[in-house]
Amino acid sequence: MSFKDVIDEEEREAYMLCNEAIVRAALEADVQLVSFYPGAPQTEILDNFERASNKYDLRIEVAANEKVALETVAGGAMLGKRSLTSMKSVGTNVASDALYTLAYTGLDGGCLCLIADDPHAHSSQSEQDGRWFGLTAYLPMLEPSTPREAMEMVKKGFELSEEFGTLVLIRTTTRVNHQSGIVPLGPMDRTPFEKVSWKDMKRPYTSVGELARKGKKEMLERMEKIREKMADSSLNRMEYFDGKKLMDEGGSEEEVGVITAGVAHSYTVEALSRLELSAKILKLGVINPMPEELIRKFCEGLDKVVVVEELSPYIEDVVRRLVEDVDVYGKRTGHLSEALEYDIPSVIQGLSEITGVEAPFDYKEHCRKMKKYAEILPQRLPVFCAGCPHRATFWALRRAVGDPDKVFFANDIGCYSMMCLPPIQWSDTLLCMGASMGVAAGVQYAAEEKTIAVIGDSTLFHAGLPGVVNLVHNEDDVTIFVLDNAVTAMTGQQSHPGNPKKAGGREGKKVEIRPVLEGIGVEKIYDISSYEVKDNVDIIKEALAHQGVSAVISHGECALYHFRNYRHAGGELVPYFIDLNKCESVHACVLNFMCPAISVMPEEDGKARIHQDICVGCGVCSKLCPKGAIKSTATMYGGDDKPVLTVEDHEEYQEKKEAEK
Amino acid sequence: MKGTNIILCGIGGEGLVMLSNVIGEACRLAGKNVISGEMHGLAQRSGSVIVHMRIGEEVLSPLIPPGEADMIVALEAMEALRYLYYLKPGGVVLTNKRLVHPPGETHDLVTKKIDKYVEYDEVVEAIKEAGVELQEVNALSLAKKAGEVRAQNVVMVGALCSALEGVIPRDSIIQAVKGTVPEKAVENNVEAFELGVDAYRD
Ligand SMILES: Cc1ncc(C[n+]2csc(CCOP(=O)(O)OP(=O)(O)O)c2C)c(N)n1
Numbered sequence: 043m044s045f046k047d048v049i050d051e052e053e054r055e056a057y058m059l060c061n062e063a064i065v066r067a068a069l070e071a072d073v074q075l076v077s078f079y080p081g082a083p084q085t086e087i088l089d090n091f092e093r094a095s096n097k098y099d100l101r102i103e104v105a106a107n108e109k110v111a112l113e114t115v116a117g118g119a120m121l122g123k124r125s126l127t128s129m130k131s132v133g134t135n136v137a138s139d140a141l142y143t144l145a146y147t148g149l150d151g152g153c154l155c156l157i158a159d160d161p162h163a164h165s166s167q168s169e170q171d172g173r174w175f176g177l178t179a180y181l182p183m184l185e186p187s188t189p190r191e192a193m194e195m196v197k198k199g200f201e202l203s204e205e206f207g208t209l210v211l212i213r214t215t216t217r218v219n220h221q222s223g224i225v226p227l228g229p230m231d232r233t234p235f236e237k238v239s240w241k242d243m244k245r246p247y248t249s250v251g252e253l254a255r256k257g258k259k260e261m262l263e264r265m266e267k268i269r270e271k272m273a274d275s276s277l278n279r280m281e282y283f284d285g286k287k288l289m290d291e292g293g294s295e296e297e298v299g300v301i302t303a304g305v306a307h308s309y310t311v312e313a314l315s316r317l318e319l320s321a322k323i324l325k326l327g328v329i330n331p332m333p334e335e336l337i338r339k340f341c342e343g344l345d346k347v348v349v350v351e352e353l354s355p356y357i358e359d360v361v362r363r364l365v366e367d368v369d370v371y372g373k374r375t376g377h378l379s380e381a382l383e384y385d386i387p388s389v390i391q392g393l394s395e396i397t398g399v400e401a402p403f404d405y406k407e408h409c410r411k412m413k414k415y416a417e418i419l420p421q422r423l424p425v426f427c428a429g430c431p432h433r434a435t436f437w438a439l440r441r442a443v444g445d446p447d448k449v450f451f452a453n454d455i456g457c458y459s460m461m462c463l464p465p466i467q468w469s470d471t472l473l474c475m476g477a478s479m480g481v482a483a484g485v486q487y488a489a490e491e492k493t494i495a496v497i498g499d500s501t502l503f504h505a506g507l508p509g510v511v512n513l514v515h516n517e518d519d520v521t522i523f524v525l526d527n528a529v530t531a532m533t534g535q536q537s538h539p540g541n542p543k544k545a546g547g548r549e550g551k552k553v554e555i556r557p558v559l560e561g562i563g564v565e566k567i568y569d570i571s572s573y574e575v576k577d578n579v580d581i582i583k584e585a586l587a588h589q590g591v592s593a594v595i596s597h598g599e600c601a602l603y604h605f606r607n608y609r610h611a612g613g614e615l616v617p618y619f620i621d622l623n624k625c626e627s628v629h630a631c632v633l634n635f636m637c638p639a640i641s642v643m644p645e646e647d648g649k650a651r652i653h654q655d656i657c658v659g660c661g662v663c664s665k666l667c668p669k670g671a672i673k674s675t676a677t678m679y680g681g682d683d684k685p686v687l688t689v690e691d692h693e694e695y696q697e698k699k700e701a702e703k
Numbered sequence: 704m705k706g707t708n709i710i711l712c713g714i715g716g717e718g719l720v721m722l723s724n725v726i727g728e729a730c731r732l733a734g735k736n737v738i739s740g741e742m743h744g745l746a747q748r749s750g751s752v753i754v755h756m757r758i759g760e761e762v763l764s765p766l767i768p769p770g771e772a773d774m775i776v777a778l779e780a781m782e783a784l785r786y787l788y789y790l791k792p793g794g795v796v797l798t799n800k801r802l803v804h805p806p807g808e809t810h811d812l813v814t815k816k817i818d819k820y821v822e823y824d825e826v827v828e829a830i831k832e833a834g835v836e837l838q839e840v841n842a843l844s845l846a847k848k849a850g851e852v853r854a855q856n857v858v859m860v861g862a863l864c865s866a867l868e869g870v871i872p873r874d875s876i877i878q879a880v881k882g883t884v885p886e887k888a889v890e891n892n893v894e895a896f897e898l899g900v901d902a903y904r905d
Binding site for chain 2 (some may be wrong): 055056220221222287288308309311385386387408413415416419420422423425426460629632633641644655
C-alpha cells in the first residue's frame with residue numbers, strides 16, 4: 043500500500059503499485075547499486091529506492107541523465123554487483139549510446155535496465171516504442187503485464203543477466219507501472235555492500251574496430267544461446283479462454299488464436315469475456331529474442347491469429363514472417379491502431395470486426411451521450427502551483443518582451459513546458475530535454491526576431507550544457523533563461539546536481555549554475571530572484587538587448603519543495619488577501635497569471651478573492667496589483683506587508699504578533 | 704469477470720491516491736482481489752485526476768471500460784460530471800458537495816470568453832439529468848467536525864464504505880485508514896470516517 047510494505051520483512055501479501063513492487067523485487071534480489079534520472083511513468087522506482095537506501099546497504103545515485111545512470115550501473119556490474127537503472131521511454135534515447143555498446147562488451151554482474159514506455163503520451167513528448175531497443179541492440183527483453191509479473195521478471199532478469207553475461211532489458215508501459223495489485227512479499231536476503239578487487243575480476247570492456255567486430259560475433263552467439271534457453275521459458279505461456287473463464291489449456295483448431303503481451307493481455311481477456319468468445323491465447327513475456335518455435339507451434343492449424351499489442355506492429359510482423367497458411371490480423375489489416383493506448387472497448391472493436399461477433403455494448407455511443415452532459419464544464423488543465431517561481435519569471439519575461447510575436451521562444455521540458463498549454467499558449471518549440479539550446483542556435487541564424495531559450499536547472503545539467511557550449515563557441519545571438527528552482531520539479535521534486543542534497547537526502551555538493559556558465563564563456567549573466575517581478579522586467583530587457591549569448595538565471599525554489607521544507611522546519615504559511623475597499627476589479631492578478639489560489643466573485647462584486655487554504659503567501663500577485671489592493675494577512679496581526687518565506691521571516695513575524703498582543 | 708468497479712476522481716494534490724490506497728489495502732486485509740490504475744505525472748499540478756479501482760476475483764484490466772463503473776466517487780463535483788461516461792446506466796455518483804473553479808475558467812471569465820462560472824447546482828442538475836443516482840456529502844464540514852480539515856478524503860472513504868456494504872467489510876476499511884494516516888491523526892480520521900459512513904446512510 044505504501045513504502046512501509048516495500049521494506050517490510052514479513053513474508054505476506056501486499057497491495058502495491060507496480061513501481062513499488064519492482065523496487066521490492068530488486069531488494070529481495072539483493073541489488074547493490076542503482077542509479078536513475080526521473081521521468082514518468084517510472085519515477086516512483088527512484089523515489090522508493092531513495093527511501094529504501096536509508097534502511098538497506100546499497101549505493102544509489104540520482105544521475106545527471108539516463109546515459110550517466112546506465113553507465114553507472116554498468117560500472118557496478120563490471121565489478122560483479124547486481125545493479126539496476128530504469129528510465130522513461132525517451133530517456134533511453136539519451137542512454138542508447140552506452141546501451142548499444144554494452145551489448146557488445148557484455149557485463150559480468152547482473153544488470154537490469156527498465157524502459158518505461160508511455161503509449162498515449164500521457165506525460166511524454168512522444169509515444170515512442172522502446173521494444174526496438176532490445177531487437178536492434180541485441181539485448182534480451184522481458185515484458186510484464188502486472189505488478190506480480192514485474193516482480194518475477196526482475197528476479198529472473200538478474201539471473202538471466204548473470205548466466206549469459208549481458209545487460210537485460212525490462213519493458214513496461216504506463217498502465218503497468220501505474221497499476222496496483224496484490225503481490226507476494228518474499229524473503230529479504232540482503233548482503234552488505236563490500237568493495238571487491240578489480241584485479242580479481244578484471245577483463246576488458248572495450249569495443250572499437252577489431253574488438254567491436256569480435257564483440258559483435260560474441261553478441262550474436264550469446265543471443266542464440268539465450269534464444270535456446272528461453273525457448274520454453276515459463277514467462278511465455280499458452281492459455282485458453284472458453285468464453286467465460288481463463289484456463290491453462292484447451293481449445294480446438296477452429297478457434298481464434300490471439301498473441302499478446304504487456305497490459306494488452308488484460309484487455310484481450312476481458313474483451314473476449316464481454317464478447318463471450320472463446321480463443322487460444324499466447325501471452326509473451328520474452329519479447330526479445332522472440333520465441334519463434336513457440337509462435338509457430340501456437341499457430342499450427344489455426345485459421346485466424348490476431349496480434350494484440352500497443353504501438354508498433356512489433357510482434358505482429360514477426361508472426362507474419364513465421365507463419366504461412368494462417369490469416370494474421372492486427373494493425374497491418376487495419377483492425378487495431380498503431381496510435382494511442384488500448385483499453386477493453388478498443389480491443390472489443392477489433393476482435394468484433396475480425397470475428398464477426400457483435401459487441402454487447404455500444405461504448406462509443408454511450409460515451410457520446412454521457413459526454414454531452416459534461417459539455418458545460420471548463421477544462422481542468424494542469425497549471426503552475428500557488429507560489430510557483432516559474433509563473434513569476436514568465437510574467438516578467440512577458441512584460442519585458444511585450445508582444446510575444448517579437449521573439450522566437452524555444453521552450454524546453456519541465457514544469458515550464460505548461461506555458462504551451464491554453465489559455466497562455468506561449469512557446470514556439472518544445473521537443474525534448476535540452477533542445478531549446480540547439481534549436482535556438484539554428485533559429486537565430488534565420489529569424490529576424492530575437493531568439494530566447496528557456497531551460498530548467500535539471501534540464502540544463504541533463505542535456506543543456508553541450509548546447510550552451512555550442513552557442514558560446516559559435517558566437518550566436520541568444521538570450522538563455524535558466525529557471526533555477528533547485529529540484530526536478532515536474533517529476534516530483536527530486537534533487538539534481540544543482541541541489542545541495544544528493545540521493546536519499548544525503549549531503550552532496552551543489553554545482554552552481556553561474557560559475558558553470560561563466561566558465562563556458564557566456565558573456566552577460568544576470569541573476570534574478572523569481573518573485574521580484576517588477577524589478578526583473580528591466581533586467582530582462584537589458585539581457586534581451588545584448589548581442590551575443592546572454593543568460594538570465596532566475597532563482598526561486600519550487601514552491602512545493604520550498605514550502606514543504608519550510609513547514610517541516612516549523613514555519614507556518616501566511617497567505618495574502620484582497621482588500622475589497624481597494625480592489626477595482628482590474629484583474630491584474632488573474633490576467634496571464636492564473637494562480638490556483640485566486641478566483642473572482644462575479645455574483646457579488648466581480649472582485650478577486652484569494653483562497654486562504656491554497657495561497658502560500660509568495661506575495662507576487664500583490665506586486666502586480668496597480669491598486670495596492672493585495673496585502674499579507676500578517677498586517678492583520680501587527681506584521682509587515684511582506685511575504686513570510688523563511689523560518690527567519692516567520693520568527694520576525696511571530697515577534698511582531700506577540701508585541702501587538 | 705466484471706467485479707465491482709469504482710472510479711475515484713478529483714483534483715491533483717488532494718489525496719485521491721491515498722483514498723485509493725485505503726480501499727486497496729482494505730481489500731487485501733479482507734482477502735479480496737483488487738487492481739487499480741492511476742494517472743500520475745502532469746495531472747498533479749491541479750489538473751484533473753482519476754483512479755480506476757476494480758475489486759473481484761477475475762478482474763485483469765487496470766482500466767474500467769466506459770459505462771461499466773458501479774460507482775463514481777468524486778472529491779469535487781465537476782470531476783464527477785467529467786467522468787460520468789464511465790458510470791453504468793443507473794450507477795451511483797457519490798460526490799463531495801464542493802466546486803473548485805480551475806484558474807483557466809477564471810481567466811476566461813475575466814477576459815470575457817465566458818460570462819459566468821459554472822455553478823454547483825448546474826453540475827448537480829447535469830448529473831441527475833443523466834439518469835444516475837446522486838449522493839452528496841459535505842465532506843469539508845464533516846472533516847471540520849471531526850477536527851481534521853484535511854480528512855475530506857477519509858470522510859468520502861466512510862461514505863464509500865456504506866455504499867459498498869457487502870463488498871468490503873467495514874473493519875478492514877477502518878484498519879486500512881489507521882494504517883495509512885499519520886499516527887497522531889488516527890483518532891480524528893477515524894471520526895471523519897464514521898461521519899462519512901453516517902452521511903451516506905442518511
Ligand atoms: C530524456 C528525458 N528524461 C526525463 C524526462 C522526464 N522529465 C520531464 S520534465 C523533466 C525535468 C524538468 O526539470 P527542470 O528542467 O529542472 O524543470 P522543473 O520541472 O523543475 O521546472 C523530466 C526529468 C524527459 N521528458 N525526457
